Amino acid sequence: MSTATADAVMDYDEAMGKFDPVMGLEVHVELHTATKMFCGCPTEFGAEPNSQVCPVCLGLPGALPVVNEKAVESAIRIGLALNCEIAQWCRFARKNYFYPDMPKNFQTSQYDEPIAYEGYLDVELEDGSTYRVEIERAHMEEDTGKSLHIGGATGRIHGADHSLVDYNRAGIPLIEIVTKPMVGAGERAPEVAKAYVSALRDLLRALDVSDVKMEQGSMRCDANVSLRPRVGEPTSAEQLAVPLGTRTETKNVNSLRSVERAVRYEISRHAAILDGGGSILQETRHWHEDTGITTSGRVKSDAEDYRYFPEPDLVPVAPTRETVEALRATLPEPPGLRRKRLQSDWGYSDLEMRDVVNAGAVELIEETVAAGASAAAAKKWWLGEPSRRANAEGQDIVTYAAGLGLTPAHIAELDGLVVSGRLNDSMARQVLDGVLAGEGTPTAVADARGLELVQDDGALEAAVDKVIAANPDVAAKIRDGKVAAAGALIGQVMKEMKGQADAGKARELILAKLQ
């Protein structure tokens, strides 16, 4: 609750001097199959509450589940892309607990027999180095319904007058991807966490198995953090030998930026407690995007016992080797390799490519180049004003651009207007502002604002003559060979032309007349 007083935190650098952080990330991904995990109901987001339900996903007495084959295929493809082993035989299990948004009061999930296990994902960090995230397992399960708590200040159940439940989400196929303890990252732990979730998102998008929209909840992250005393370098044998500390699990970390912030916050909070001689309570914590802190959720005590047992209503999943190999053949190019290929195609330096990757603009640039722009121009425009504004809004560039309706085709069109000589750079910037303001396509904005380089050499020449006549001192300097002085005249010519001239052409004319 945002009314709760914030816990004490230790300065991050100080914390890193005393402790070694260990993380474990659990990522839930909603598959975008046409139908739910165990019934034929549609999965579309945003429908009228409780309009996409049937006896099965409402858990009515007598109803039985049937596994969605497409979801199993997606799970296997995800497993393969994460370099996992694929189970030759595995079962679903029931996770038993009572909650109103769970129709059967058990979740059909997988327990000790996940469909995929023992994999890894290599994650590239901002400095170009690679961190290998070991994957413990990826398993299939169904989503729960969604509770909406009405009344009360916080939107949480405590203090609410009543609650509404929407079961449209109940039964949507989920894949839960669980890492092994992520060790050895040291002070870069928050960055590694963010880079992992980002790489996972790219991978899932490339696999075309999920919308991976963190803001819509189709990709959700729970971050486990623990600290142990620092005894050496993060990757040293003596450091790795120190037993793990007590962990907390922070829920609702639903943006890339939040992943980094939440991990960092928990590290500082744990450090303050441990340094003060306290001990960490094993509990779930809620992340608050607005205040940037976590607050206590429910305590994980011995009372929490899900009484897992194999789901007797479903037959085991037993993919043949042939099926698995056929699915392996459908895997897309791994994002890491793909990046290297694109960097070479686009002729970017390592630094330029890293900027593009960090900005999350790889796909946008790829599509912009495909729409006809040069790679250099695509990078220049996307990493300029749109990126700056997206950052200021705390959004990623893809989401931000989509929200505004700014498309790769727009950027390619803008670039085309510059290349064809209709716009100069500063005019193109004005046009982009117009597009970002929702005034229409680049051509439409340029037309509406009357932006066009004057192609009439007569008008330009007249302006040049006028400016030279008005500035005899400067003209004399240029005649004496001080070419740099031309800049002052160009500026005045552009002013005469109300900006609608090609500055390069103006410079050529001035120099031609004075040399």
Add this chain to the structure above:
Amino acid sequence: MTDLPTDLTRATAADLAGALASKTISSVEVTQAYLDRIAAVDGQVHSYLHVDTDGALAQARAVDERRAAGESLGALAGVPIAVKDVMTTKGLPTTCGSKILEGWIPPYDATVVTKLREAGLPILGKTNMDEFAMGSSTEHSAYGPSRNPWDLDRIPGGSGGGSSSVLASFQAPLATGTDTGGSIRQPAAVTATVGTKPTYGGVSRYGLVALASSLDQAGPCGRTVLDTALLHAVMGGHDPMDSTSIDAPVPPVVEAARAADVRGMRIGVVKELGGEGYQPGVRARFDESVALLEELGAEVVEVSCPNFDYALAAYYLILPSEASSNLAKFDAMRYGLRVLPEGVDDPSAEQVMAATRDAGFGPEVKRRIILGTYALSSGYYDAYYGSAQKVRALIAQDFAAAYGRVDVLVSPTAPTTAFKLGDKLEDPMAMYLNDIATIPANLAGVPGMSIPSGLADEDGLPAGIQILAPATKDERLYSVGAALEAALVDRWGGPILDRAPELGGAAAAKGA
């Protein structure tokens, strides 16, 4: 064709089907005859929880019209049926004998019910049962017990005592049942009727309110082996809505029942299911039945299934475990009973769930939920649920070894004839022991049938013989059952059920 008796309710389903097909009688006539019988005697027997007079007659009229229009109809079209209240019926109450589902009208039909409707069987109503099928007497029904037409002070078996008593009191020619540990077979045995638990997966479970998913199996109940086979053929078959449903045609059960041939068959008598704990009269009728089968040309041998001794213990861990989870959904949030806790202002959802479950579930249901919750708890899982699964595998191995030597196995269906209402209510263990012979088949998923073997000398009450076959070989039950049934009819000079006492008029209701 056999002439129909004046009282249509005394006719077999097969004979009714023949008369309907030849248009000698109409479905409306038959259905009305049964509705009249229900009105006359159900006050004494209490077989039905809900009678759908208008619905049944409407369905009967529709079948008659289709027949008049020359449509080709299924074998049982127009023959009315009673449906166990554990099966969802669109528009008709489905309570499972529990207060927690009082007033719930399902929005969908169980696959079995859909098949009945498509085959043109008018549904007379829903039959009583132990709450959520937990029991062997119907005394655990929240709506009061059904009574045994042979002696209204005795139990009609359970959980399907509504379906067995409906048949034995001629309130329906056919009924559906479900059998998790004997709920079709034991009620058949104590009422001198017939009931089959098909191979697990042979009949769809979609729309059966689950007790224990890995053990539950729906099946047919009738007064003769052929009637039961005809209904089996309607209920069975693959259902894409049930993952555990077998993707194969229904075994040739009707052909087997008509052929009624056991010549050359090897029949194994299970050593562990008999002897001590079995009533002398039950054993005597069983031994006579085995001798008859031998006379009919079967070869009889004794077979040992040593792990059957652990079946009851394993069953009472697996069943409550699955049940504790299956029954979690009854929480007052979406349907059924909702009880607000007393003395609590603004109760939370959890408090409403707890109050509802406390008020809505009976003591046997609570007992099993608690047992199952305990057995699945971390730290106990391996010792209880895990060990029980191992026993289950051993029992399946015993069956496999036995079926390597014989074609079918036989045993008494239940250790005793019908006991008195109230006799075992306070002693759950004694109640559970009633299913000792029927439980192994559920653990192994193999099919089983009970047919009447005669009346026990000491109390004059019906006893049953159980026939068990390998998985998917359900037709063998009907071969043996029909052959033995014919021999017993000869021996007793008519169907055993004909010896049941006449029920008095509704006015003579005993303690109803």
